[in-house]
Amino acid sequence: MTQDIQDFIRNAPNDLKIIDKEDALYQYARVISNTRFGHKPEIIAYCKTAHHVQICLGFCREHSFPFRVRSGGHQHEGMSSGNDLLIIDLSEMDTIHYIDQDCAWIPVGKQLGKVYEELEERGQVIPGGGCQSVNVGGLTQGGGWGLSIRKYGMTCDSVLECEIVLADGTIAYPSPTNLPDLFWALKGGGGGNFGVVTKFKFKLSSLGDVTTSFSLLWENGQNAVKVMKIWTVLHADLTGLDPALSTACGMMTADPKDTILPKSHVSAVHTRMGGLFYGSKADLLLLLRKHFGDLIPEEIGFVSLQEKHHHQIGEKALATQQQTFSLSKHQSVISEFVNPTGHISDMPPTASCGDRNYRILPDAPASTCDRPHPHKVTSGFPKAISDQEHHQLVDAIYEYLGHTCFYSDVNRYMSFHCLGGAVTHQPEQRVFAFPTKPYLLQIQCWWDDAGNAFTNETRNKAYIEWIKDFRTNILPHIEGAFINFIDQSLVPHPETEAGRIHLLTMYYKQNFKRLREVKTTYDTKNLFDFEMSIPRI
Numbered sequence: 001m002t003q004d005i006q007d008f009i010r011n012a013p014n015d016l017k018i019i020d021k022e023d024a025l026y027q028y029a030r031v032i033s034n035t036r037f038g039h040k041p042e043i044i045a046y047c048k049t050a051h052h053v054q055i056c057l058g059f060c061r062e063h064s065f066p067f068r069v070r071s072g073g074h075q076h077e078g079m080s081s082g083n084d085l086l087i088i089d090l091s092e093m094d095t096i097h098y099i100d101q102d103c104a105w106i107p108v109g110k111q112l113g114k115v116y117e118e119l120e121e122r123g124q125v126i127p128g129g130g131c132q133s134v135n136v137g138g139l140t141q142g143g144g145w146g147l148s149i150r151k152y153g154m155t156c157d158s159v160l161e162c163e164i165v166l167a168d169g170t171i172a173y174p175s176p177t178n179l180p181d182l183f184w185a186l187k188g189g190g191g192g193n194f195g196v197v198t199k200f201k202f203k204l205s206s207l208g209d210v211t212t213s214f215s216l217l218w219e220n221g222q223n224a225v226k227v228m229k230i231w232t233v234l235h236a237d238l239t240g241l242d243p244a245l246s247t248a249c250g251m252m253t254a255d256p257k258d259t260i261l262p263k264s265h266v267s268a269v270h271t272r273m274g275g276l277f278y279g280s281k282a283d284l285l286l287l288l289r290k291h292f293g294d295l296i297p298e299e300i301g302f303v304s305l306q307e308k309h310h311h312q313i314g315e316k317a318l319a320t321q322q323q324t325f326s327l328s329k330h331q332s333v334i335s336e337f338v339n340p341t342g343h344i345s346d347m348p349p350t351a352s353c354g355d356r357n358y359r360i361l362p363d364a365p366a367s368t369c370d371r372p373h374p375h376k377v378t379s380g381f382p383k384a385i386s387d388q389e390h391h392q393l394v395d396a397i398y399e400y401l402g403h404t405c406f407y408s409d410v411n412r413y414m415s416f417h418c419l420g421g422a423v424t425h426q427p428e429q430r431v432f433a434f435p436t437k438p439y440l441l442q443i444q445c446w447w448d449d450a451g452n453a454f455t456n457e458t459r460n461k462a463y464i465e466w467i468k469d470f471r472t473n474i475l476p477h478i479e480g481a482f483i484n485f486i487d488q489s490l491v492p493h494p495e496t497e498a499g500r501i502h503l504l505t506m507y508y509k510q511n512f513k514r515l516r517e518v519k520t521t522y523d524t525k526n527l528f529d530f531e532m533s534i535p536r537i
Helices: 003-011 050-063 112-120 136-141 180-186 221-236 281-295 327-338 387-402 457-473 497-522
Strands: 017-020 043-046 067-070 086-089 097-100 103-107 159-166 195-203 210-218 245-254 268-277 304-309 375-382 410-418 439-447
Touching: 003 017, 003 043, 003 050, 050 067, 050 086, 050 159, 050 195, 112 136, 112 327, 136 195, 159 180, 180 497, 210 221, 210 281, 210 327, 221 245, 221 268, 221 281, 221 387, 221 410, 245 327, 245 387, 268 281, 268 327, 268 387, 304 327, 375 387, 375 457, 387 410, 387 457, 410 457, 439 457
Parallel strands: 043 086, 067 086
Antiparallel strands: 017 043, 097 103, 103 195, 159 195, 210 268, 210 304, 245 268, 245 410, 375 439, 410 439
């Protein structure tokens, strides 16, 4: 440890907790969501206030010491950490401050699950993400997708103002009327580019009188394809589907068991759907059957179906009402269902194409959202315009997954995330460059569990290559990418200046030039610099 670091630790305020490599908690504190990256930072500073952030940035600025900003540590490419640097950790900023009935300051370190639980007591919600352990900071700055998106828009759409520590140490409060260019950039421009955001002022939305959550599974391959073809075309009409309904789907490799597979297929392909409807169970069933017909089973055929009644601010829940678990908990159930998880068992590991000598665990991760795992994701948006083109995309995905070997110790699948509805409203007020796309695609691969972190390199390479090959295979049908589902490997040489510009243009499209202008204005010395940070002009 250098003398500069020792002086920083010694002079830090007593309430600024700092963990170094000698601390007993260091091995725990350094872990991020993607354990494919075993980064070893020099120190980790748990900031509780914007002033703490100022102190950390001041040290890094004065000593040219590298740093990363970590809210929840869910950055898929591990860029919220690194080796031999300072992590500005914001996870202890977690107290919501209510301004009035419909507005609150929510700190970036607050976990979504806790946000949902607290707001549900008020009959309210923000349109956050699906994974409960994701923190508000990174999600919101990337735009934010969740199961209220068609009703209330992206997470960033509900932001009214931000508190941010700028590169020079100034605390600023961007809003539509104060530093509007910076405010715009923070609504989808990605975290850690312009400063350290410490809290957001959110408009709080109503849950209404009743919401209904559901999940469905189709194991028959023909039905799995039929559902997805209907779903993609249904969302192609951006305003035709009731915006009260938001859904996510997954097409995934599955154990073929005794299934008769199509010619040359080695695995079964299942489709899962989960969603949230702002309305009653009866109205939801009518809506689903209107669009999907007899592919929607009777109630007993649902994997889960829960109608949840909500009381509003100032009201008490009816004592006679049978209260099941919270909407937040059920959202977690849906997320874990659509993002398939392994099931611990005493059965031998299953493999549809023979075993591998680098298999480690008998089961896939028990959670793909809320525990650390090695993983790789990528994303894209459909090019399709006609119904036939949407169908061709679904067929291409089905064929690729069918030719992918199923192994019980890894989850490999394609996620479909609905867009449309409120996403089409006032797109100029946020950075998201694809407001007219009907849905978002995410290829995902998760392996090993938290207790088996830092898995062997052979295993990592095999699954990373699968993600790349899958995306290449369907590339004629897709374009662009979504910054919340970040992937550094979309271009050949992202480590070069030209490569980074090419890569970031895929995410930001026509907005990239304006983002660079904002970066140049507010980070004149490029203090916020990491592998995929926005470069100055």
